[in-house]
Amino acid sequence: MKKxxxxxxxxxxxxxxxxxxxxxxxxxxxxxxxxLSIWREGIIIYNVYSISIIFLYAxxxxxxxxxxxxxxxxxxxxxIFISALIKSNILYWDYIAILYLFPIFFASFFLESPLTxxxxxxxxxxxxxxxxxxxxYTFQDLTIKLFLNGxxxxxxxxAGKTFSKKMINQTIYIAxxxxxxxRNEVFxxxxxxxxxxxxxxxxxxxxxxxxxxxxxxxxxCNKKLLDLLRKETERLSSIINDFxxxxxxxxxxxxxxxxxxLVKQIVESTRYIYPEKNLKLIIPDKEIVITVPYxxxxxxxxxxxxxxxxxxxxxVVISVSCEKKVLRICIEDDGxxxxxxxxxxxxxPFFTKKKDGTGLxxxxxxxxxxxxxxxxxxxxxxxxxxKFCFEIPLRNKEE
Numbered sequence: 348m349k350k351x352x353x354x355x356x357x358x359x360x361x362x363x364x365x366x367x368x369x370x371x372x373x374x375x376x377x378x379x380x381x382x383l384s385i386w387r388e389g390i391i392i393y394n395v396y397s398i399s400i401i402f403l404y405a406x407x408x409x410x411x412x413x414x415x416x417x418x419x420x421x422x423x424x425x426x427i428f429i430s431a432l433i434k435s436n437i438l439y440w441d442y443i444a445i446l447y448l449f450p451i452f453f454a455s456f457f458l459e460s461p462l463t464x465x466x467x468x469x470x471x472x473x474x475x476x477x478x479x480x481x482x483x484y485t486f487q488d489l490t491i492k493l494f495l496n497g498x499x500x501x502x503x504x505x506a507g508k509t510f511s512k513k514m515i516n517q518t519i520y521i522a523x524x525x526x527x528x529x530r531n532e533v534f535x536x537x538x539x540x541x542x543x544x545x546x547x548x549x550x551x552x553x554x555x556x557x558x559x560x561x562x563x564x565x566x567x568c569n570k571k572l573l574d575l576l577r578k579e580t581e582r583l584s585s586i587i588n589d590f591x592x593x594x595x596x597x598x599x600x601x602x603x604x605x606x607x608x609l610v611k612q613i614v615e616s617t618r619y620i621y622p623e624k625n626l627k628l629i630i631p632d633k634e635i636v637i638t639v640p641y642x643x644x645x646x647x648x649x650x651x652x653x654x655x656x657x658x659x660x661x662x663v664v665i666s667v668s669c670e671k672k673v674l675r676i677c678i679e680d681d682g683x684x685x686x687x688x689x690x691x692x693x694x695x696p697f698f699t700k701k702k703d704g705t706g707l708x709x710x711x712x713x714x715x716x717x718x719x720x721x722x723x724x725x726x727x728x729x730x731x732x733x734k735f736c737f738e739i740p741l742r743n744k745e746e
Contacts, residue, residue: 362457366412369425373405397432404428419458422466425450430473434480444474444496448503455507456514463508467500527722549587556580604644606635606667606674613649614665621656629666637674637741639719647715650708651678651723651735657701658682662730672741673721682732690725712737 380398404424411421429446447470454466475493478484484492559576607630614626655663659680666677685693692698694713699706709723712735716723721739728734 365453370408373408377401377405400431422450422454426470430477433477451500452503452507455504456511467504470500471497601638602641603636603638613652617652617656624656625662627664635669643715647712650712655680673738674741675738677736679728679730679734680732681730684732
């Protein structure tokens with residue numbers, strides 16, 4: 348999903364609320380001025396010029412409600428209207444100038460173009476020209492007013508842009524969480540099917556293995572064929588055991604685990620197999636102790652680390668962090684990475700591009716992350732390969 352479509356989907360209605368509020372403000376001000384004009388036995392207090400400006404603005408605001416797309420003319424209309432109000436001398440100039448902040452902020456918020464920086468400039472220029480034509484201020488007073496309002500105008504422009512970026516990032520993050528939740532539900536159903544399938548295969552496989560052992564005792568059997576049968580049976584049995592690990596519930600008993608020590612233990616056992624690979628560990632000095640099902644958690648992290656060492660060319664980077672009650676363990680490598688067609692399949696059971704792989708290691712890690720209330724995500728690494736991030740929420744002992 349593209350960034351622009353996410354933004355449009357999120358605050359298209361919000362922009363309509365802005366237009367509705369503008370129409371309510373302008374029409375209410377028009378009605379108030381009409382009421383004041385006929386107050387005290389029809390004595391006209393406000394001039395026709397001022398009322399005409401507000402009536403025109405209210406009419407244009409009403410018509411703009413039927414055009415839903417964001418465009419700069421909406422905000423230019425607001426700036427011109429505010430300048431006209433100041434020129435008409437309806438309200439105090441020093442107070443009404445604050446209204447410029449609204450079109451500047453919302454233009455910066457809604458519009459993606461870098462040209463939105465022109466709105467504070469246009470506001471400042473029109474405000475300065477309007478004050479100058481009143482002949483009420485000296486050059487020094489006018490300069491001070493323009494300087495102070497200019498600072499406010501550009502500050503609110505920066506605030507609008509910053510807030511817009513944060514809202515976009517938050518919208519994208521929420522959408523990604525929703526998509527991740529849907530994928531996790533699919534994986535959960537797949538794991539339940541895997542459990543039934545593994546149990547159905549395990550029993551006849553045990554019978555086949557026993558039959559092969561009995562046949563091996565006979566002198567008339569083909570020893571070469573029996574060795575092949577025994578080898579393939581053992582291989583199939585190993586796959587079924589991994590399949591059962593994928594499908595069985597997590598350990599009932601939870602223990603306190605020192606993350607620093609666990610990562611070091613996994614790294615030492617894995618580097619023994621790949622001594623030629625370089626490793627970079629980024630672990631905080633502060634001890635991180637969590638309560639989790641030890642065997643399942645160890646298996647999950649170990650599978651990810653092993654996968655990184657297998658695919659890396661020369662470097663594996665493991666970083667551990669703990670922020671906002673979320674434990675994050677990221678494993679990166681400088682390998683070939685994952686193509687776009689495979690990145691959605693790598694957590695599916697039996698999907699592998701290794702000749703002797705079962706395709707269950709990452710599936711097991713994904714399942715453990717889901718069962719612990721977290722997630723396992725993969726993104727491109729700055730080192731050229733993949734970056735797997737295992738994230739789970741930290742819980743209190745009572746929880």
